[in-house]
Amino acid sequence: MxxxxxxxxxxxxxxxxxxxxxxxxxxxxxxxxxxxxxxxxxxxxxSFIAFSVAIDESMDITDVAQLAIFIHGADGTLTVTEELVPITDTTAAADIFTPLVSVLDRLAVDWSCAVSLTTDGATSMIGRKAGVVTKFREKVQTANGGWDFWTFHCILHQEALCCKALKMDNVMKVVVQTVNFLQSRGLNHRQFDSLLREKDHNYGLPYHTEVRWLSRGAVLRHFFDLREEIEQFMAVQGKRVLEFQSTEWMQDLAFIVDVTEHLNNLNKMLQGRNKLMQYYDSV
Known part of the structure; x- marks a missing residue:
């Protein structure tokens, strides 16, 4: 036409x-x-003479469980291909293992060429008797005659767990309580934003959520940068933050700001395509 x-x-x-x-x-x-x-x-x-598989189970925006399957194949040059398939709304080992095998069989992989499997370390993944890793290893070793098969805990998940382990509750408890007071009440939020505009700040405080742990670094950085304005506003509201007067507490705050900022930067460096060979250097 x-x-x-x-x-x-x-x-x-x-x-x-x-x-x-x-x-x-x-x-x-x-x-x-x-x-x-x-x-x-x-x-x-x-064309693969060897390949490894990495899997990660998560929920999409429509609340449907999705299994991301990443296939890393070697054929003289490192070729990375990806396949994403949906699974049922449970996370039992069988519900992950069955579609995983189904996808690889549909692609007609040579099971004897599989060399490793990487997971997020969840119990359903690494269970000794019925975990995905155990079942996958048995299938591969049946095909390759019992050769070695390696399993790994995803480096991104390990790094995330390290960040969550750095709690420093004496700092985070005060920061979260203060941020909630400033952000969760409409009047306080508007008045604080007005104070920041008067002092020519072009950004405010983001919310902190435990689910998205990377938000911790952003909240702490902004909290530290705006510490004078926060101390002034909280004093006017009759909610004085006494920790601001403690040199030791301020040192802890500065330390956790720096550490979480480094971890956030590392996390971003580890994300994206075609970065498999750069992971070790980044860490």
Missing amino acids: LKAVEIVCPENLQAFANISLTRNTVADKIYDLSADLDSQLERKVK
């Missing part, structure tokens, strides 16, 4: 270009793209 319009009535070309495709046409195009990606992946897998 667009080719014809270019000749017959070119002035109406944009109107025709804006016509939406039918839902069936869109669905067909998506299916064709998916099938093409699968065929490309199958061709790559056939």
Whole structure:
């Protein structure tokens, strides 16, 4: 149609270009793209002389459990391919192992070429009797005649656990209570923002949430940078933070600000594609 319009009535070309495709046409195009990606992946897998698998189970924005399967294959150069499949809404070992094997079988992998499996270290993953790691190792060693098979705890999850282990509750308790007082009440929030604008600060305090542990570094950095304004505002509100007068507490605050900032930067360096060979250097 667009080719014809270019000749017959070119002035109406944009109107025709804006016509939406039918839902069936869109669905067909998506299916064709998916099938093409699968065929490309199958061709790559056939060239692997060795491959490792990393898996991570999480929830998507629609509250559906998703299993991310990352295949790292070696064929002379390091080729990294990724496959994402949905699993059921439970996280038992069988619910993870079955779709994992199904995806790899669909790609026609040579099980004897599997050399390692990386997980997040959850109990359902590493259980000695029925964990995913145990079942996966048994399947691979059946295919390769009992050769060594390695398992690893994901470096990203280890780094996250290290950060969560650095609690320093004497600092975090005061910071969280103060931030909640400033942010959770509308009047306090508006008045504090007004104070910051008067002092030409172009940012405020973010919320802290334990679920997203990386928020800790951002909250602490802003809290430290705005410590004078926070101390002034809390005193006016009759909620004086006595810890601001303690040199030892301020040193602890400065220390945890620096440490969490380093951990946040490290976490960002470890994320992204094609960084497998840089992980060790980053740490």
